Amino acid sequence: MDNSDKIKPLSEKIVTSLLKDETSIDLDTFNTLTEDDKKHILFSVTNKNKREERLQLKNKLNKQKAWKAIIDSEKQSNTKRKMIYWYSGIAASIILLLSITFFSNKNDELINTAIVAKNNIEIGTDKAILTLEDGSEVRLEKGQIYQANNITSNGEEIIYLLTEQADHTEAITNEIAYNTLTVPRGGQFQLKLSDGTKVWLNSESQLKYPVEFNGLEARKVELVYGEAYFDVSSSTLHNGMKFKVYNQSQEIEVLGTEFNIKAYKDETNIYTTLVEGKVVVNYQDKKQSLEPNQQLNLNIQNNNISIITKIDNTYKEVSWKKGEFNFKNKTLKGIMKTLSRWYDMEVIFENKDVEDKIFTISFQKSFSIEEILSSIKYANSINDYYINGKTLTIK
């Protein structure tokens, strides 16, 4: 009997014994398991906290949505085939490039495609600059460990701990100390605030936050610019203190939830996407609450807002924090804008016609820029491209 075949009989045996209120459960026949394993299983099944943990996780799942995704997959399989096409496109074009190089050794006339003069475009990495309350700067990057009073960083994430003697009376008399985390182009970083709130910062983003919250007023942070994903520690754990995220044009008020804000300096819109829970967005003197899977777009030039309800690709909107790019029906211009932040490059469209071409494309952030471009080129979507230094020209 295969191990996986034992899951069902073993579980049934335990359940039956538990429900019959049997004092000892005979699991001797299942000798793949050690005594420790058996104890661990019984403990985990009957322990109240473990049970509640499981129920909490289950509550977060979206079963209906999952079933819909599965039955829709037949319809989507066309899109999926396109994705496979993209990936195979990458492989094929690498072979194509290789064969071009091979021939070019013999015949220089053949070099007329995908010219790469000097490619300095690198894949982004974990990095950020931490500005302390006294104005001094600390460079954080992958592989470098930083440790100060209540701050630790492993080079991918920075964590703020609560001070041991959290004496609130002292906190009011002292001025609140603020730190700033700046993620440059070509970077990404994670942050855990002293209240347990987790923040993912995307390339070219800046967040200003108190080293410690004083516990007497709403927890406030400022997204100075850029894109951030917040997983806010619930107000119920902080005497009901709300969490507020400010930026130049709006304020987001939350109780405990997960959401994404995209507020780049060079874009006209601020996008607030709610993944879970509830938030209220305040702008000018208006208030707008959001439900999960809704996105609020605030145009900062004319202060117009639009709310997209039930966007079906919330996951895609926030997949950047998981190391993926998922573009669904986006223009090449928009895609290149996002890519230019991660690859820290400048993109020039010599051929303006392709700027507004619509793409659906997914790939890992660990792909090189050439892997991505050659697949786009392979699909005959662009004629050619040219890389020189950190500049990419689309022809």
Place this chain on the structure above:
Amino acid sequence: MDQNKTHELTMKEFENIFNRLYESLCLIANKYVNDLDLSEDIVQDVFIKAWENKVPFKNKNKIEGFFYTAVKNKSLDFLRSKYAKDVETYSSEGLETLQTERYFLRESVIIETSSLVERALELLPDKCAEAMRLSIESYTNKEIADEMDISVNTVKDHKKVAYKKLRKMSGYLGIT
């Protein structure tokens, strides 16, 4: 049963399996990748593949095992992939432990057993379910009586009703 006779799932059967196993499978994936969103993606992918490929089952009793194994394999594939190596610090156990059959069997049994217990409790009237839940948490009859503010005899009555109902429903629960 003819050894070579295989059973291809109908849409209805497939849906029943999904309804029964989806949450449990997400929890087992989460035991590996420690990310609930990703776990949902993994499980959905497994169901999509199973449906597209019309996976045949020789024996209905192997269905659970098939799905649990498929989810485990896909989760491990993810952990071994290039991207996951960068974020290894986020999973709770080392890959070496996660790859063992023991870990797989132990965690799967915990999740499957708990899921069967929850389904059983859902079938009972509120008071009965409450008494049974406490009983499973190893409360004695006396403790249950105190907790629920009822007499010990009433606790015993609740339990009797529960056994009776559950025996009738065991077929429905899949307990043989």
